[in-house]
Structure formats: structure tokens, C-alpha cells
Amino acid sequence: MLCVLLLLQCACAVWGDYLIQSIRGEVEAGNYTYYKLQWDGPVTVILETLRGDADLYVSETHLKPSFEPDQFDFSSATCGLDSVDIPRGCPRPLGVSVYGHPSATLSSYELRLVFRHPDYLDQFTLREHNDTEDELLRALRDRTGHSETHEEFRLLDLIWTFVEVFLEVLLL
Template identity: 45%
Template sequence: MALLWRTFPIVLLCQVTLGKVTASSGPSGGVLLPEDWVLLHVVQGQIGGGNYSYLRLNHDGRIVLRMESARGDADLYVSDSTLHPSFDEYELQSATCGQDSVAVPAWFRRPVGIAVYGHPSHLETEFEMRVYLDRAVTEDPFTELTYPTEEGAGDKKPGKKLEEEEEEEESVVWTILIGLLKLVLEILF
């Protein structure tokens, strides 16, 4: 009897929590969403197993993609460097058996390529993707800095380019030091 009274509050708490999560219905598909999210699009589609369906995102700002597989298993791949991302070439991905979700940063170059992949474990997959604008995100003024690429165009991925430049500088320094060492060894021997 004492065990029953100990577990009762836990069960009641779980039921109340689940009731709050599933009580919401409407445009969010039964899931509570932040108030700052604005629904931009709802995309529904079908895709064969092992195939891709490509979409293009042009909206600015932080965009959240939430995809639910109604039947089968759809995976999500996102890239700002190609309009045809795949499971070999992507920047962001979500490949779960349930709901897939990806947050596209505001600094990604537009247009952003989106690929929906139908997992080959199913002959056909039906999916629904909801596209939200996250208005709560305030932009960091330092993310607007551009870094030159080999083509001379601006690239808004600061971390990647800085690391490559540092490695290149280290490489030049090591090349010079090794050259000097060889010269000294030639003179001595």
C-alpha cells in the first residue's frame, strides 16, 4: 500500500506533463512550439526508397525545418554550398526514424539546398515538413564579417576559414624553418 502511495504522485505528474504536450493542436501538429516561431510553409510529398526530393530555401534569418514521416522513413540533408545535398555532401542533417528537425543558421548563404531522402528500407515514404522562422534569435554583429575565399567572394563561415588560414601560416613557417635547417646542414657537412 505504501508503494502505491509513493508511485501515485509520479504517475500523476507524468499524465499531467503528457497532457500538456499533446493538448495543443493546430498548425504545430500537436506539439508545443515557441511563441517566436512563425510558420512559413508546409510541404507534403512522397518519395521512393533510395531517392531524393530537392527543395530550395530562400528565406533569410534562422529557419527551423521539422519533418514528420507519415509512412516510411524520410531523412533531411541541408547545405549552403550545393542545391543538391546528399548523405555524402551536406552541412546539416537529421536522419532519425521519427521526427527530423534541423535549424538553419541565419549566416548560411541563400539559397539553401534541402534534400529529403527516402530511406531504402521502405518502398515509398510520405512526409510533411513544416518551415518556421525563428524571430527570437538576435543576430550577433560579428557574424556579418566576411572572410575571403579562393574565388575572392565572401564566405560567412568564420570558423572554417580562420582555421585554414592558421594552418597555412603554420605550413609556411615550417617550410622556411626546414629550408634553413637543410641549408645549415649542407654547409656543415
């Protein structure tokens, strides 16, 4: 069990994903539950529907977004796991809503906010609206190339994480 926790913490340190907050809730069919996202930086909002069918809507301009097309900027409305990537340049606060789809009288869910390593989301950010597909693919290939300095920092992060976990285990 300790090895699994150690590997999980090391993986988070290397890839830079950190759970910031997790909230469980319920929403009735046709209703919304609203949240305000103020956390800066690149984050992913994850909505896991535990029962029923809940959908996720995020807006830069409306603190109470709905499923109406002019009321949200990001959305995910599937029958399973919903997620929305928010780049660091997106203004805060953001309005977040969980909508209870009418297909179920009551939907229960877990809403998670995950901090992403800045390079994770920024590699997908479009710079101009007239980018061609070839330019986007070339930019993506350029950004995924690793420099030696970047790799050295990742190795140092990994070693530091091992030291932290080792000290925590010794102190327990």
C-alpha cells in the first residue's frame, strides 16, 4: 500500500497534477447547482456523475451559467465523466454550474478541481483564429520536444518527492 501511495505522489510531482478541491453534491432534474472558481492558473474541472446524469457548464462572463449557448464558454455534457480544461490566461472568477439532466429525477456527483502543470494546457492554446491544421501540429510537436534543462528539473523534482515521502514515512 505504501508503495502505491509513493508511486502516486511521484507521478503527480512529475506530471504536475494536483487535486485542489473535491466537492460532492446532488442536483434535481432540470435544476442547477452553482460554484465560483477563483483559482488562478491552468486547471481542469472534472465532474464525475455517481448516479443519474449531471452536466458541466463554465462561463467567463456569467457566474450562473446555463446550457443556453450564449450562457457558457466551456461545457461537457456526456453520460459519464465530464471535464473542462481551463487555461491559465482565462480571467477569474469563473461561473461553474452542474445541471441535473431531466433523464434522472436526482443526480449525485463529485466535482473536482485539478491544477495542471502550466505546459499541459498551454500546448493546446490557439494563438490566432486563422491557424491552419499543419501549423497547429508543428507547434504541438515543437512544444513536446524536451530540452536537457527541463529534464534535469523533472529529475530533481522526482528525487525531492522521494525524499519528502521518505521523511513522512519516517516521522509516522
